[in-house]
Amino acid sequence: MNKELSCVLVTGGAGYIGSHTIIELFNAGVQTVISVDNYSNSTEETYARIEAVCGKNPVHYEADISHPGHLKTICKAHPEIQGIIHFAALKAVGESVEKPLEYYRNNLDGLLHVLECVAEFQIKSFIFSSSCTVYGQTSVFPVNENTPLSEPESPYGYTKLAGERIIRDFAVIHPEIHCVLLRYFNPVGAHPSGLIGEIQLQKPNNLVPIITMSAAGILPAFSVHGNDYPTRDGTCIRDYVHVCDIADAHVKALRFSQSEVQTVNPEIFNLGSGEGVSVLEAIKAFERVNQLVLNYAIGPRRAGDISAIYSDSSKAEKQLQWKPAYTLDDMMASAWKWQQNLGK
Numbered sequence: 001m002n003k004e005l006s007c008v009l010v011t012g013g014a015g016y017i018g019s020h021t022i023i024e025l026f027n028a029g030v031q032t033v034i035s036v037d038n039y040s041n042s043t044e045e046t047y048a049r050i051e052a053v054c055g056k057n058p059v060h061y062e063a064d065i066s067h068p069g070h071l072k073t074i075c076k077a078h079p080e081i082q083g084i085i086h087f088a089a090l091k092a093v094g095e096s097v098e099k100p101l102e103y104y105r106n107n108l109d110g111l112l113h114v115l116e117c118v119a120e121f122q123i124k125s126f127i128f129s130s131s132c133t134v135y136g137q138t139s140v141f142p143v144n145e146n147t148p149l150s151e152p153e154s155p156y157g158y159t160k161l162a163g164e165r166i167i168r169d170f171a172v173i174h175p176e177i178h179c180v181l182l183r184y185f186n187p188v189g190a191h192p193s194g195l196i197g198e199i200q201l202q203k204p205n206n207l208v209p210i211i212t213m214s215a216a217g218i219l220p221a222f223s224v225h226g227n228d229y230p231t232r233d234g235t236c237i238r239d240y241v242h243v244c245d246i247a248d249a250h251v252k253a254l255r256f257s258q259s260e261v262q263t264v265n266p267e268i269f270n271l272g273s274g275e276g277v278s279v280l281e282a283i284k285a286f287e288r289v290n291q292l293v294l295n296y297a298i299g300p301r302r303a304g305d306i307s308a309i310y311s312d313s314s315k316a317e318k319q320l321q322w323k324p325a326y327t328l329d330d331m332m333a334s335a336w337k338w339q340q341n342l343g344k
């Protein structure tokens with residue numbers, strides 16, 4: 001880690017990706033990590049879990065970034081902040097269709113307030129959680145950062161596309177602040193310790209938590225949404241990437257944005273494994289690695305699902321020296337370990 005990088009603020013630090021990133025920041029030698037979260041989709045208990053993993057606890061504030069002023073007060077109290085990693089957002093695609101205004105308010109107002117603080121307090125680095133959802137369904141694979149973006153299917157997806165645009169416009173008038181947009185593909189799995197992972201306060205929408213909760217008997221048999229897609233086994237293809245690899249990419253992106261190596265502002269990186277895995281292949285991997293038999297049936301297609309997407313992440317490899325270290329088997333084993341540890 002760049003020696004001068006000693007204090008980083010993370011919004012949404014009690015959440016799934018934020019908590020894993022805090023551990024990576026501490027492991028990389030950052031002395032002070034400040035987490036700001038309103039616990040709308042997480043709990044404060046996450047910090048004790050972080051401490052159990054790495055022996056360090058972030059400075060943490062309960063605050064809502066979509067409210068003007070909250071974050072400003074925190075930034076004022078910490079003039080030592082050198083970078084902000086902005087995770088805090090609502091992320092349930094289906095819920096965003098039912099509550100579009102809530103999503104726009106939370107995700108866009110939140111982003112605007114964070115950027116206002118970045119500018120006012122002259123914070124050198126700003127890292128944004130974007131998503132492969134900005135590409136929509138494309139016919140050319142793998143998807144690289146120059147693949148044209150398309151109109152998102154959901155209000156959630158639109159908050160990411162609009163967020164990217166806002167940051168692009170911001171960077172024009174603030175060239176001194178280095179912004180990085182990280183487009184995640186499908187982050188899954190949990191810390192190998194099994195001590196932190198994704199907390200499901202709501203009904204899960206994504207395949208891996210559905211699998212683990214079904215295997216644990218919390219959910220009944222689950223449905224595979226369609227097996228008539230134009231893919232090798234008819235089920236949807238996604239690019240799964242271990243959450244610890246995603247966390248590591250944030251540390252590398254921060255390092256990059258603190259240096260003069262970053263010449264494009266904002267810079268954009270895809271974060272995926274580069275491999276397309278079908279729903280049935282993911283299920284089989286989980287069964288094989290964990291020696292379990294899952295209870296599932298093929299059901300109808302789900303509205304809004306694209307048939308396939310996977311990433312070309314070679315730009316992140318070249319410029320950030322980032323390459324996923326964990327395999328699909330690691331993702332499935334750690335997800336199950338976390339599920340089994342939950343509630344203990």
Ligand SMILES: NC(=O)c1ccc[n+]([C@@H]2O[C@H](COP(=O)([O-])OP(=O)(O)OC[C@H]3O[C@@H](n4cnc5c(N)ncnc54)[C@H](O)[C@@H]3O)[C@@H](O)[C@H]2O)c1
Nearest residue numbers: 012015016017037038039040041042064065088089129131
């Ligand atoms: N997990 C994924 O599959 C995925 C994929 C692509 C992009 N992303 C993006 O990555 C980011 C992190 O995702 P995650 O999976 O860790 O989600 P998460 O829900 O686990 O974490 C988000 C955290 O932000 C907090 N939060 C939300 N709104 C807030 C607000 N107004 N003020 C303060 N805190 C607030 C929540 O309480 C939660 O702890 C999000 O921006 C999400 O859109 C996630």
